[in-house]
Amino acid sequence: MIRNLTLGYSPCPNDTYIFYALTHQRIPLTGLRIQERLEDVETLNQLALDGLLDLTKISYHALGHLRDQYALLRSGSALGRGCGPLVISRQETDMQQLHGKRIVVPGRLTTANLLLQLYGSGYEEILIVPFDQVMPSLQRGDADAGVIIHESRFTFQDAGFCEVLDLGAWWEEETGLPIPLGGILARRDLGGETIATIDQAIRNSLEYAHNHPKEPRNYIKAHAQELEDKVIDAHIGLYVNDFSLNLGDEGVAAIEELYSRAEARSLIPKCSAPLFLS
Numbered sequence: 001m002i003r004n005l006t007l008g009y010s011p012c013p014n015d016t017y018i019f020y021a022l023t024h025q026r027i028p029l030t031g032l033r034i035q036e037r038l039e040d041v042e043t044l045n046q047l048a049l050d051g052l053l054d055l056t057k058i059s060y061h062a063l064g065h066l067r068d069q070y071a072l073l074r075s076g077s078a079l080g081r082g083c084g085p086l087v088i089s090r091q092e093t094d095m096q097q098l099h100g101k102r103i104v105v106p107g108r109l110t111t112a113n114l115l116l117q118l119y120g121s122g123y124e125e126i127l128i129v130p131f132d133q134v135m136p137s138l139q140r141g142d143a144d145a146g147v148i149i150h151e152s153r154f155t156f157q158d159a160g161f162c163e164v165l166d167l168g169a170w171w172e173e174e175t176g177l178p179i180p181l182g183g184i185l186a187r188r189d190l191g192g193e194t195i196a197t198i199d200q201a202i203r204n205s206l207e208y209a210h211n212h213p214k215e216p217r218n219y220i221k222a223h224a225q226e227l228e229d230k231v232i233d234a235h236i237g238l239y240v241n242d243f244s245l246n247l248g249d250e251g252v253a254a255i256e257e258l259y260s261r262a263e264a265r266s267l268i269p270k271c272s273a274p275l276f277l278s
Contacts, residue, residue: 001031005190005198008037008044008056011223012150013232014239015057018076020216021208022201029201032194038223040130041149041182042107049109054187055198059107060180061114064259064268069188071195071277072255075203076184079243079251084168084179085112086153088161089145090138095165098123101144106131111181111258112147114268115167118261132225135159149181151226154234177254178243192277203245 007023009015016038021027023036034055039047045062047053051069063072087095087103104127105113116123127143134146135156145164148156156163168179184202186195209216221227226235243251255275262268 002033003031003194004033004035005054006037006052007034008039008047008053010041010044010057010150011038011225012239013220013224013235014078014244016220016223017209017216017236017240018202018206018244020205020219021212022205024219026208026212026215027201027204029197032197032201040107040132041110042128042130045107045109048185051187054190056185057182058185059110059112059114059182060255060258061111061262061268062109063183063185064114064262064271065109066185067271067273067275070185071188072275073184073186073195073199073202074247074276075199075206075245077243077247077251078181078239079178079183079247079254080239080241081172081178082168083153083181083238084166084171085110085115085147085149085181086156086166086168087116087145087147087164088135088138088156089164090161092162093145093164095119098145098164101125102127102142104129104134104137104143104146106134106147106149110149111179112149112167114258114262115171115179116147117267118265119165119167119170122265135161151224151231151235153238154231155226175254175257177257178250180251180255180258181239183247183255186277188273188277195277206240206244
């Protein structure tokens with residue numbers, strides 16, 4: 001009997017690259033069938049909060065609120081160095097001058113917003129929009145600054161914006177650890193055996209993409225915000241790395257440090273449940 005599982009992930013090139021083989025039957029998955037749902041990261045965060053997905057990509061910020069219901073997988077994460085969210089503005093400024101000013105963020109439960117709140121004493125005046133609307137919001141004058149993620153990192157200067165702060169670089173300097181952006185979750189009630197099978201399947205899917213790099217390109221372009229090959233390649237090169245295959249000890253340490261700091265500031269609830277089930 002085939003067991004159907006829902007899998008949510010973003011339309012961004014790193015996710016469509018990782019999950020192409022898994023969702024296009026390029027790798028074996030005995031007894032399981034994956035039904036994908038592509039949504040922006042904050043929509044995925046909310047779907048997980050509502051318990052509507054069996055498996056999902058999620059912001060590490062959102063996982064901080066979901067550790068009782070979902071377990072983290074060791075494969076599929078977006079975590080690394082030189083890949084953190086950027087604070088940008090239409091004119092040169094600094095983070096001190098942004099206190100009391102409105103900052104547009106790509107979702108309340110995104111790691112981008114969590115890092116913003118962990119910087120200094122945090123920033124209360126935020127405007128929440130989908131990730132692809134941050135720069136348009138700034139262009140309309142809806143806010144004084146914005147936090148960008150995904151492909152916007154490669155295009156903001158061409159759009160006439162200035163970098164105020166690289167939140168990822170700040171995190172790395174503060175902690176010496178890579179920045180945890182997003183991970184893959186599985187509902188705990190799926191059970192350890194099924195979760196372990198899915199974890200391995202995602203790793204196999206990524207390895208398939210590495211071995212057949214041209215095959216997923218049409219699927220990636222069908223969902224990407226930016227269609228230029230150089231932008232897609234830069235995006236995948238930045239967000240898909242060894243941590244995507246396996247978080248390893250350093251990746252786990254980075255996640256634990258993020259949660260320790262967030263709990264200390266009451267930005268996420270404390271939780272005794274283990275991160276992993278498999």
